[in-house]
């Protein structure tokens with residue numbers, strides 16, 4: 001269908017609108033399928049199509065993952081002779097691309113609310129994975145119609161029969177009803193589009209009611225300010241309206257409304273069932289938050305759409321510039337990133353060892369890695385990040401309670417109880433690995449809650465695990481123990497009391513706050529031994545002896561010693577070349593300037609980076 005004749009936004013009859021999303025485990029081909037649909041519907045032509053059109057951020061393209069959801073409007077004509085039995089005619093498909101990683105579950109769930117159906121995409125060579133299940137449960141929770149699809153059927157290793165049966169068993173349909181596609185070659189994608197038209201319910205809403213629209217994404221654009229993506233449920237949002245955010249009652253002038261197809265196209269208004277964007281001139285995504293409801297200022301709605309959940313950080317880490325002069329740049333950079341990331345929090349903090357920096361809160365480890373990556377890349381910063389930790393609740397003997405987001409805030413004095421966050425984890429893996437997974441979960445203080453066979457050789461294992469154990473290297477270990485075959489998903493599930501202690505690392509008797517960790521009592525010793533051993537190798541010898549100790553309170557649990565030496569840079573330089581000598585001494589001086597001083601011990605920043613990069617407080621073997 002030519003794009004010129006496509007139904008115009010604002011005046012589209014809801015009965016020809018189909019809002020759907022694609023949900024999948026990471027790497028099962030969601031973005032590739034989305035690209036293919038854009039091509040087939042003529043929204044993007046072959047020439048201008050670049051791989052993963054929807055993943056706009058460079059970092060997304062490089063890592064091949066989708067971070068922010070995007071929504072695209074695609075016109076689609078169902079031909080009269082279609083074999084799928086869909087009603088022929090012109091339709092408007094709104095495709096909402098969702099992130100697939102566990103850290104961004106909240107964004108996934110909001111995107112789902114904006115749709116009526118979900119294409120559940122499963123790799124035909126891999127089968128169902130943990131996030132397939134997690135996303136499916138979210139979609140079913142949002143009452144979406146599920147369209148099961150096996151992708152990558154072109155792969156020689158695809159096992160269509162087996163996985164179609166597995167998928168059919170999961171969603172409760174016949175294996176023949178599972179659609180087959182290859183997003184790469186395009187096979188089956190046209191059929192899928194017709195099936196989407198046939199199976200997806202048209203949106204229902206009250207066109208005469210006050211306007212209500214759900215915000216499912218909010219992106220900061222340097223030129224246009226915050227661009228807010230919405231799905232209109234009732235009424236109409238017009239470019240002349242003043243709009244109100246229902247969770248804060250903040251009123252904004254509307255500057256523009258429109259749809260993405262795939263570039264922004266201005267419209268006069270957005271009606272029932274439509275998906276599009278609003279620009280209001282606000283400069284900060286926190287004023288236009290995902291999950292909030294937009295209404296008009298005058299005669300607006302009184303009831304918002306569904307609950308609005310504020311995303312709370314689950315993992316904290318300190319970020320410090322290696323060069324102290326970069327502190328203001330880091331502050332500006334965090335401020336800029338926050339414009340586009342309502343879930344990122346930061347507060348200034350000082351560390352005796354690392355100087356001035358920020359304690360940052362993240363939704364999870366991936367969120368943390370991405371943020372750090374962006375800071376280093378986009379703002380040209382060299383950073384040291386401290387080991388990530390979760391939020392602990394510490395109750396003292398006198399009944400006072402402390403919330404600890406940083407081991408250095410761990411209170412002194414008699415502790416009555418330490419509480420740690422717990423997650424419900426789902427692990428999917430081939431049955432051969434049950435033993436090794438159980439061993440790992442045991443090591444990480446997990447409790448098995450249940451186990452089911454999805455097929456004769458694949459199991460789903462459900463555990464509760466302390467979140468503090470997951471944030472370190474759990475996933476890496478799970479992957480290496482199962483040769484990459486296991487997948488993991490988890491969600492927050494309350495708190496529990498635990499036997500946790502704070503282990504300090506002391507250099508020459510001075511505690512180095514950056515290396516302190518809150519760990520389980522049983523893992524304290526191995527953490528101490530591991531850190532002391534590692535630091536012994538990483539810290540260069542000084543002109544005096546340096547003891548490295550690990551201690552719980554006043555009790556030393558491990559010790560190493562760095563023997564004394566004086567580095568004589570002039571050793572090789574006998575003879576009288578004074579300018580060369582001076583050069584060497586100056587080089588040594590410049591090197592010293594970068595050093596972080598702990599008492600009188602000079603520690604190169606690289607030692608912090610190396611020691612913290614591989615910190616594994618709970619790894620009992622203590623080796624990497």
Ligand SMILES: Nc1nc2c(ncn2[C@@H]2O[C@H](COP(=O)(O)OP(=O)(O)OP(=O)(O)O)[C@@H](O)[C@H]2O)c(=O)[nH]1
Nearest residue numbers: 027028029030031032064065066100152182183184
């Ligand atoms: N052979 C084959 N490869 C495919 C097919 N679809 C996707 N791929 C490849 O699978 C890999 C992952 O695809 P993506 O589209 O990035 O996966 P995704 O699900 O969007 O991943 P996230 O955005 O990270 O959630 C890429 O290397 C694709 O080229 C297919 O039908 N056949």
